Amino acid sequence: MSENIISFENVYAGYDGVDVVEDISFTVERGDYVGIIGPNGGGKTTVLKMMTGALKPSKGRVLVFGRNPAVFSGNERAKIGYVRQERNIDTAFPVSVKDCVMMGLFTAIGPGRRPGKEHEAMVMDALKKVDMDGEAAAHINALSGGQKQRVFIARALVHKPELLILDEPTTGVDARRQRDFYSLLYRLKKEMNLTIIMVSHDVSMISKQVNKVTYVNKGVHMHGSPEDVLSDEDTCEVCGMDREVMFHETRKKHGAHKHGDDCNCGK
Amino acid sequence: MEILGYAFVRKALIAGTLSGVLLAVIGVYVVLKKMSFIGDGIAHSAFGGIALGLLIGVNTTLAAVVFAWVIAMLIGISKKGTKTSEDALIGIFFAFTMALGVIFIGFNKSYNADIFGYLFGDILAVTDSDVWVLAGVTFAALAVIWYYFKELMFFTFDEEGAQVSGIDTNFIYFLLLTLISVTVVVSIKIVGIILAVAFLIIPVSCALLLTRDFKKMMALSAVISVVSTLTGFAFSYIFNLASGATIVVTATFIFAVITVGVRVLRK
Numbered sequence: 001m002s003e004n005i006i007s008f009e010n011v012y013a014g015y016d017g018v019d020v021v022e023d024i025s026f027t028v029e030r031g032d033y034v035g036i037i038g039p040n041g042g043g044k045t046t047v048l049k050m051m052t053g054a055l056k057p058s059k060g061r062v063l064v065f066g067r068n069p070a071v072f073s074g075n076e077r078a079k080i081g082y083v084r085q086e087r088n089i090d091t092a093f094p095v096s097v098k099d100c101v102m103m104g105l106f107t108a109i110g111p112g113r114r115p116g117k118e119h120e121a122m123v124m125d126a127l128k129k130v131d132m133d134g135e136a137a138a139h140i141n142a143l144s145g146g147q148k149q150r151v152f153i154a155r156a157l158v159h160k161p162e163l164l165i166l167d168e169p170t171t172g173v174d175a176r177r178q179r180d181f182y183s184l185l186y187r188l189k190k191e192m193n194l195t196i197i198m199v200s201h202d203v204s205m206i207s208k209q210v211n212k213v214t215y216v217n218k219g220v221h222m223h224g225s226p227e228d229v230l231s232d233e234d235t236c237e238v239c240g241m242d243r244e245v246m247f248h249e250t251r252k253k254h255g256a257h258k259h260g261d262d263c264n265c266g267k
Numbered sequence: 268m269e270i271l272g273y274a275f276v277r278k279a280l281i282a283g284t285l286s287g288v289l290l291a292v293i294g295v296y297v298v299l300k301k302m303s304f305i306g307d308g309i310a311h312s313a314f315g316g317i318a319l320g321l322l323i324g325v326n327t328t329l330a331a332v333v334f335a336w337v338i339a340m341l342i343g344i345s346k347k348g349t350k351t352s353e354d355a356l357i358g359i360f361f362a363f364t365m366a367l368g369v370i371f372i373g374f375n376k377s378y379n380a381d382i383f384g385y386l387f388g389d390i391l392a393v394t395d396s397d398v399w400v401l402a403g404v405t406f407a408a409l410a411v412i413w414y415y416f417k418e419l420m421f422f423t424f425d426e427e428g429a430q431v432s433g434i435d436t437n438f439i440y441f442l443l444l445t446l447i448s449v450t451v452v453v454s455i456k457i458v459g460i461i462l463a464v465a466f467l468i469i470p471v472s473c474a475l476l477l478t479r480d481f482k483k484m485m486a487l488s489a490v491i492s493v494v495s496t497l498t499g500f501a502f503s504y505i506f507n508l509a510s511g512a513t514i515v516v517t518a519t520f521i522f523a524v525i526t527v528g529v530r531v532l533r534k
């Protein structure tokens with residue numbers, strides 16, 4: 001029996017009274033790896049914001065772990081790790097890489113208390129996972145964009161969430177690290193029994209990694225297996241992908257190619 | 268040194284030190300969260316409270332604290348609930364409360380020349396009860412900051428990230444507004460309404476140039492603030508200048524020296 005971790009039921013949402021996504025319905029089950037694709041301004045980030053409870057739908061219902069995420073308690077929120085899209089937050093802020101990742105544990109530590117040795121160890125552990133432990137003492141401002149991104153991924157993982165939500169996590173990360181990152185995600189997913197939702201424009205990667213694809217473009221919405229969603233005319237059109245390539249990718253995934261633990265496609 | 272023999276001088280020094288520490292510590296959040304304008308709006312709204320206090324004959328500090336706090340809450344609530352931008356809202360409340368203050372003063376037949384002291388500060392007019400109130404508020408505010416240190420820091424650094432990770436960001440936001448309103452108002456006797464915001468900002472801006480560690484920066488801001496308050500006070504006493512203004516001029520001078528100094532040293 002699979003458990004629904006997220007369900008959207010006829011959801012409409014937007015800003016200042018204007019809906020930017022309409023009539024979205026889909027479910028995510030425990031252990032799913034969902035890729036969200038769609039054009040710029042299509043509403044991908046808007047959908048993620050509803051999962052975290054940062055934005056309430058104007059119509060319809062969003063449930064995460066069976067509850068409305070907008071009224072989550074601290075403990076419930078700690079089940080989610082979120083890496084948002086705009087990571088260009090105030091670079092002048094005086095904070096080190098280690099302190100930044102530590103923030104991910106603040107809810108668990110609770111008010112009035114200071115982080116202890118065990119928390120330090122968790123932070124270093126998370127930094128190791130993203131290959132940034134060497135930079136632990138550096139000031140956040142001294143990092144490159146891609147390095148900053150990895151620090152924020154470490155922050156999303158440090159409290160060992162069940163659900164990891166990533167908004168374009170590999171933008172600005174070099175090709176080698178992107179590959180590393182995808183295999184890392186896949187490994188973490190198994191190790192930590194994660195459910196992953198990831199927005200990405202990298203459709204060919206999506207088709208290799210995920211088991212569900214959600215396509216969001218304002219009123220248009222599709223959700224299903226990668227081969228169904230990615231072979232659709234509209235989706236290909238908007239993603240600017242060559243249909244042949246896409247078919248090839250999806251066939252590769254579901255065809256002859258066998259995936260093993262050490263197979264380098266990350267799957 | 269014989270001036271220290273005067274009780275009013277001792278009181279001025281104690282009050283100056285307390286408010287210097289208090290404003291600098293709160294100023295760290297005001298500057299890093301880019302809330303200077305809201306800080307200024309709250310300081311100005313205290314004017315309405317002071318005028319009301321004078322009119323109905325209650326303690327002006329108490330009246331101003333309540334008034335400024337109510338306005339701060341109104342700004343916070345309407346920021347969350349309307350389409351009007353925060354800047355515009357602050358401007359509206361700011362003008363409204365100053366206008367109310369002027370009307371209240373108009374009602375007050377026994378026109379009180381003290382108003383000038385409230386606008387620009389008069390450190391020599393500090394009374395015993397002012398010192399006690401200031402000491403109590405400083406202690407309470409520092410205790411609250413100590414207790415919610417992590418939460419305030421995360422909120423200031425990355426509000427959305429903090430919310431998603433389970434920090435009650437609404438609570439922290441209103442807590443911060445409360446801290447700003449209370450600390451600004453109790454400091455008005457010393458630096459005045461018009462100059463209060465300078466006190467929130469200048470020491471922190473100096474400290475930001477000197478360190479990249481959050482805690483060190485907070486401590487350094489407090490030191491710079493106290494140094495400028497005491498030096499400014501000495502100048503104002505010796506040359507018979509307006510105390511609040513002299514303190515702010517001194518602080519600005521220190522800021523200029525540090526800015527130039529840091530540039531020269533980096534070359």
Ligand SMILES: Nc1ncnc2c1ncn2[C@@H]1O[C@H](COP(=O)(O)OP(=O)(O)OP(=O)(O)O)[C@@H](O)[C@H]1O
Pocket residue numbers: 015016020038039040041042043044045046047085
């Ligand atoms: N805070 C906001 N206030 C007003 N409108 C917004 C806000 N955030 C997004 N929008 C609008 O909502 C629409 C969808 O935005 P969203 O950020 O969800 O798109 P996206 O699919 O994530 O795009 P991208 O690929 O560029 O990240 C856009 O038209 C955008 O202008």
Ligand SMILES: [Mg+2]
Pocket residue numbers: 044045046085167
């Ligand atoms: Mg987006």
